[in-house]
Amino acid sequence: WERKPASNEVEDVIRIEGCPNPSVVTIEIGGAGETGTEEVIRGIHDSLRSTSLALNEYVLPGAGAIHSRIAHAVRLASEKQAGRERLAMEAFARAMETIPSTLVENAGGEPLDRILELRSTSLGEPPVGISEDGKKWIVEGVWHPRSVIENSLQSATETAMGMLR
CATH class of the missing domain: 1.10.560.10 (GroEL-like equatorial domain)
Incomplete structure (x- = not known):
């Protein structure tokens, strides 16, 4: 794992990679305002859903x-x-x-x-x-x-x- 020091934009980022088959993944999201944070959450949800559909179905x-x-x-x-x-x-x-x-x-x-x-x-x-x-x-x-x-x-x-x- 890797830890990056704090900066103006992000307090701490801890990255754990290489887990062979993780069964649970957590994504922490923060922002200056509630609206911006909600947009990020919606974007991540849409991305995950699209990826899931593309992996589990035919694509055009x-x-x-x-x-x-x-x-x-x-x-x-x-x-x-x-x-x-x-x-x-x-x-x-x-x-x-x-x-x-x-x-x-x-x-x-x-x-x-x-x-x-x-x-x-x-x-x-x-x-x-x-x-x-x-x-x-x-x-x-x-x-x-x-x-x-x-x-x-x-x-x-x-x-x-x-x-x-």
Whole structure:
């Protein structure tokens, strides 16, 4: 174990590493204010939950890549349909592109240009999403637990169907 001396930011840090199979882990959190401390706790909880989901389930490519692929597959399938079914499928495909479009917009890019670039990618290529600077990017190292994607898509679809009734 290692002990670091006190500084302006942290009183003492004691690190114990190398435990082969710890059954209990304690994380001490402190801060100047209650709000900041609560944010840290929420962040740690979210990180642990995401890690747990990723380790115990299948993961899907992030950065809007899975949404772009779904849109592409639905758009291809819509070409075999006629009438209202085709219109509904095309609308669903456009809705799937909202996630990558929002990522581009948040990065300060031009959403329409990037979405058109994503649409030009075939399903046989590696997953392509949106990078942190809003550009088309082959996704590496960005993953989402499959259950999170499935639940969000199911909820959004059910909500849309409920509104249409």
